[in-house]
Amino acid sequence: MTKSSYKIIDHTADTGLLIVADTLSDAYIQAALGMMDIMFEINTIRSVKMMNQHVHLSGNNEENFRAWLETCLHIVFIDEFLIQSITTLRSTTDKIVFSINGEPFDIKQHALLTEIKAITYHNFFIRRNNGMWEAHVIFDI
Amino acid sequence: MDVRRIHDYLWEIPQSGGMRVPGRIYANRTMLDTLRNDPSLKQVQNVAHLPGIVGYSLAMPDIHWGYGFPIGGVAAMDVNSGVISPGGVGYDINCGVRLLSIECDKNEITPKIKMLLAGLFNAIPTGIGSHDAISNINAKQLSRILRNGASEAVSLGYGCENDLPTIEEGGCLKAAQPENVSHYAKQRGIKQLGTLGSGNHFLEIDYIDEIYDDDIAKTFHLRQNQVVIIIHTGSRGLGHQVCDDYIKVSLQSIQRYGLSLPDRQLACLPIQSKEGSQYIGAMRSAANFAFTNRQIIKSITEQVLLQKLKISPQTLGMRTIYDICHNIAKFETHVINGKQRQLCVHRKGATRAFGPGSPDLPPEYQKTGQPVLVPGDMGRYSYLCAGTETAMNETFGSSCHGAGRVMSRKQSLKFSRSMNMIDELANRGVSIMAKGRRTIAEEMPHAYKDVAGVIDVVQNAGISKKVCRFKPIGVIKG
Numbered sequence: 001m002t003k004s005s006y007k008i009i010d011h012t013a014d015t016g017l018l019i020v021a022d023t024l025s026d027a028y029i030q031a032a033l034g035m036m037d038i039m040f041e042i043n044t045i046r047s048v049k050m051m052n053q054h055v056h057l058s059g060n061n062e063e064n065f066r067a068w069l070e071t072c073l074h075i076v077f078i079d080e081f082l083i084q085s086i087t088t089l090r091s092t093t094d095k096i097v098f099s100i101n102g103e104p105f106d107i108k109q110h111a112l113l114t115e116i117k118a119i120t121y122h123n124f125f126i127r128r129n130n131g132m133w134e135a136h137v138i139f140d141i
Numbered sequence: 142m143d144v145r146r147i148h149d150y151l152w153e154i155p156q157s158g159g160m161r162v163p164g165r166i167y168a169n170r171t172m173l174d175t176l177r178n179d180p181s182l183k184q185v186q187n188v189a190h191l192p193g194i195v196g197y198s199l200a201m202p203d204i205h206w207g208y209g210f211p212i213g214g215v216a217a218m219d220v221n222s223g224v225i226s227p228g229g230v231g232y233d234i235n236c237g238v239r240l241l242s243i244e245c246d247k248n249e250i251t252p253k254i255k256m257l258l259a260g261l262f263n264a265i266p267t268g269i270g271s272h273d274a275i276s277n278i279n280a281k282q283l284s285r286i287l288r289n290g291a292s293e294a295v296s297l298g299y300g301c302e303n304d305l306p307t308i309e310e311g312g313c314l315k316a317a318q319p320e321n322v323s324h325y326a327k328q329r330g331i332k333q334l335g336t337l338g339s340g341n342h343f344l345e346i347d348y349i350d351e352i353y354d355d356d357i358a359k360t361f362h363l364r365q366n367q368v369v370i371i372i373h374t375g376s377r378g379l380g381h382q383v384c385d386d387y388i389k390v391s392l393q394s395i396q397r398y399g400l401s402l403p404d405r406q407l408a409c410l411p412i413q414s415k416e417g418s419q420y421i422g423a424m425r426s427a428a429n430f431a432f433t434n435r436q437i438i439k440s441i442t443e444q445v446l447l448q449k450l451k452i453s454p455q456t457l458g459m460r461t462i463y464d465i466c467h468n469i470a471k472f473e474t475h476v477i478n479g480k481q482r483q484l485c486v487h488r489k490g491a492t493r494a495f496g497p498g499s500p501d502l503p504p505e506y507q508k509t510g511q512p513v514l515v516p517g518d519m520g521r522y523s524y525l526c527a528g529t530e531t532a533m534n535e536t537f538g539s540s541c542h543g544a545g546r547v548m549s550r551k552q553s554l555k556f557s558r559s560m561n562m563i564d565e566l567a568n569r570g571v572s573i574m575a576k577g578r579r580t581i582a583e584e585m586p587h588a589y590k591d592v593a594g595v596i597d598v599v600q601n602a603g604i605s606k607k608v609c610r611f612k613p614i615g616v617i618k619g
Contacts, residue, residue, distance in 0.1 A: 010551040013205065013212070041577065077378060078328050111576040112267060112619070114550070114583075115339045117381040118232045120208050121388065121406055140208070140232045140381070141340050 006034035009138070015114070016138035019126075025088040025096045027126060027133040028055070028065070032072045032100075036083050038114055038139065039076065045084040045110065048103035052089065055096045065126040065135060069119045080105040114141050142182055144173065150202075150602040154182065159403065160189035165197040167536075167602050172202060172594070181211040187403045188216050193223020193412075195477060195484055201491050201541040202598035203590070207231070209406030212490035215539045218412065220472065220483045224400070225417050226409035227387040227424070229487035231468035234383060234424055235431035236375030237309075238465055238514040239439055240525065243446065244458030246366045247348035247614065253449070254346065254572050254615040260445040261344060262574040265438055266336045267619030275299075275335040275437055283331055287319035290429035291436040291464075299440035300461075306503040308464040309493060309511075312432040314471075318422025322379070323386050326423075329378030330430055335437040337374050339576070339619035341584060344442065345371045345516075347523065347611035357509045357527050357608045361462055369611055371523060372438050373516055375468065376431035383427045387420040412485055421470075428469060435464055462525075463512035467492045467542035473501075475537050486537045494528035494540035494605050513540050513605050515596060519616045520569045520586030524596045524607060531603035540605040544592040550583040557582035575618040584618060 004026040009016040017034040021027035036042055053071065057064045075081050084102040091097075118140040126135035145153045147165070152173055154164035164185040168176060176182050181204050188210055189198035195217045204213035209228035218224055250257070275297070278286075286293045291305055291312025305312050319327075337344060349367050352358045363369070376383075391408035394400075398411055410417035443459045450457065470487045477484075495501055495511040502511050510528035517523045532538050548556065562581050566573055575581045599605040 008551070010549040012546050012549050013207075015550060041579075074325070077332060078325075112339055113577050113579050115619075117378070118385050120232075121392070122208055 003132070004030060006030040008034065008038060011138060014120070014138055014141050016136065019135040021133045023091070024133055025091045025098070027135050028068050028096065029086045029088070029098070031065070031069060031135060031137070032083055032086055035069070035072050035116060039112060039116055040082060040110055041113065045082045046103050047084045047101040050099060050101050051081070053098045053100050055098065057094050057096065061126050062124065066119060066124070069137065073116060075100070082110060116141055142177070142186070144177070144182070150598050154186055156189070159401070160186060161191070162189050162194050162197050164189050164200070166200040166204060167598055167604065168202045168204070169594070169598055172598070176204065179206065181206045184209070184211040185214065187407060188214060188229070190403050191216065191218065191224055191226065191407060191409060192400065193218040195219055195482070196537070199536055199539065201539070202595045203490065203541045203543055203545045205545045207489060209404055209408070210487065210489045212545065213541065214489045215487065215491045215536060217475065217484040217486045217537045220412055220485055223412055223485060224409035225412050225420060225470055225485055226407055226487065227384050227391055227420060228406050228408065229489055230384065230424060230470045231489045232381045232384045233375040233468055234380035235428035235466045236468045237431060237435065238467070238516055239372040239435040240462040240464070240512065240514050241370040241372070241439060241442070242363060242460045242462055243368050243370070244456065245368045247368060248366070250346065250368045251614055257346065257446065257449050258572055258574045258615045258617055260449045261442060262617045264441050264445050265344060265617065267339055267576065278331055278334055280327070283327055284319040286334070286433045287322060287426035287429050288317050289313055290432040294433045294436035294440070299437045304436060304439065304461045307461045308432060309466055312436065312464070314425035314428045316422065317425035317429050318419070319426045321419040321423040322383055322426050326379050326382035326386065329382050333377035333379070334430070334434060335441070336377060336434070337438065337619045338377055339580065342374045343519065343616050343618050344438065345519065345616040346614050347371060348614060349609050350522070350612040351610040353607040353609060354527070357606070360505065360509045361512060361525070361608065362460060363462070363609060369462070370442060371514070371516055371611070372435055372442070374431070374434060374438065376427040377434065379430050380427035383423045387423065390416050390420070424470065428466065432464070463514060465492050465514050473537070475533070484537065486539070488539055490542050491539050492542045493538055494526070494532040494536070495538045496528045496530040496533045499533070499538070510606070515541055515543060515592060517544050517592030518586040518589035519573065519584060519613055520566055520571055521591065522593070523611045524592065525609050525611070526596065526599065526605035527608050529603055529606055532605065536604050540599050541595050544590040544595060546588055547590050548588040553585055553588035554579065554582045556587055557585050571613045572615040573618070580618050
């Protein structure tokens with residue numbers, strides 16, 4: 001795996017992500033993009049609108065990461081906004097501000113292929129290892 | 142792991158270490174040999190550690206690895222001393238199956254299957270961006286749905302009162318507490334009421350190709366070649382969120398309640414605790430959402446068929462044969478060592494299979510036992526069984542729920558590249574409509590175990606009785 005990337009994990013009943021990243025904010029970005037790759041044909045998602053997302057790092061690493069993954073699901077299923085790309089605008093020890101590009105869900109253009117129902121606790125981690133951030137998450141689908 | 146034979150279809154993990162009861166697995170020898178290398182057996186052993194567990198930590202023959210509890214797991218807890226586990230119910234609370242019959246035969250429907258599938262595919266949303274099924278539900282209406290279940294769908298004009306008696310629990314778990322469902326869960330629910338979902342959720346049009354018990358089939362109003370419809374879906378985002386919310390609460394409560402768990406995914410709450418009571422109220426609400434969901438989809442299905450077939454409701458004669466939950470925890474009375482006991486029975490990927498004479502069954506099923514719906518994959522067959530007295534005596538009135546995957550989605554995708562999937566299914570007499578090629582590839586028959594083997598075990602173990610087999614004609618997937 002190259003720096004700052006995600007890999008979709010093969011799992012008999014469900015699916016997940018293994019993430020490696022230079023920075024914590026990159027790990028968050030890779031997780032979001034990986035989730036979109038699981039759920040949609042990502043080449044059908046265009047960058048049409050932009051929004052800022054503030055992420056408060058108020059808990060421990062795992063709690064914060066879980067909250068971010070839940071935020072991504074909220075963006076998709078409640079806001080019905082599909083994420084095409086993300087950049088980090090600002091990153092401190094207690095807050096990250098992302099710029100999220102994408103477009104509203106359009107039933108004529110986009111198809112929900114695999115719905116991520118929940119973020120399980122199975123082997124869930126995010127940690128620093130040899131100067132990189134690595135994360136593992138299995139989704140209930 | 143030490144596993145001992147009780148009989149050819151039942152095996153026991155003896156009680157040892159921190160196990161409070163033995164484990165018991167319904168399987169044939171071939172399945173057990175495969176399971177010996179599978180972590181799901183360890184999960185059966187782990188569940189046996191839970192406080193208040195009664196009898197055995199059980200596993201049905203479709204057992205496979207899950208989160209904490211195995212899929213196919215059944216565990217009953219004493220209501221006073223026991224715990225309830227959100228992971229033991231599952232993320233998709235009241236994922237279940239509705240079986241409908243219509244007064245049409247295979248020969249009438251097969252020539253029209255593509256037209257019917259197109260109509261159903263367009264009318265039944267799958268879960269995002271589709272609000273036509275049931276729109277503008279406000280918070281008050283949602284609360285009524287969470288409290289009242291399927292009858293609320295009928296009040297809103299979806300289906301009729303006659304549907305309700307043949308839904309498990311009449312389509313409503315009493316004493317639901319919508320106030321214990323989080324705002325976010327309700328937001329997800331409002332967006333997804335009346336939707337099918339994706340993955341292994343489906344609506345399938347089948348015909349009865351084989352009848353094994355004529356008397357029971359007759360009581361179920363079923364005959365050879367008759368067309369039936371199977372709807373497989375659950376509580377959608379609302380249920381998933383309730384599970385997630387209360388797994389968090391359970392994890393935070395482990396130390397406070399002095400729980401020692403071999404796997405943190407078995408996180409649980411004492412039934413007799415404030416948080417346990419809150420989860421139970423929320424779980425019941427989510428279950429009622431799922432009952433409502435299947436009732437709405439049933440009603441949409443009926444409207445589409447009436448429109449496309451251009452026949453009257455009387456001629457169509459749609460009937461709800463039964464509607465079952467296969468991810469749930471229920472408060473039930475069972476006889477243990479000759480005494481009646483109140484138990485909280487977790488069924489995760491397992492189906493209630495109450496036997497003849499059970500007071501919880503509608504009058505028309507008192508002699509037969511409960512219908513037990515066991516869907517297979519979309520290319521082979523599904524089964525209808527009936528509950529038995531043996532199930533009441535051995536498994537807290539429980540049986541299997543399906544087949545389970547043998548291939549991951551990626552493996553199935555790769556395997557599917559070597560074939561024309563639509564032709565492959567057409568050769569089996571099955572038409573399909575789905576959102577995309579990937580969905581079909583992930584759900585092809587080769588990705589699943591053969592459900593016939595699972596049915597063979599429950600039949601031979603006596604915990605369910607085969608009634609008939611269905612073969613698919615058409616399927617829609619989200």
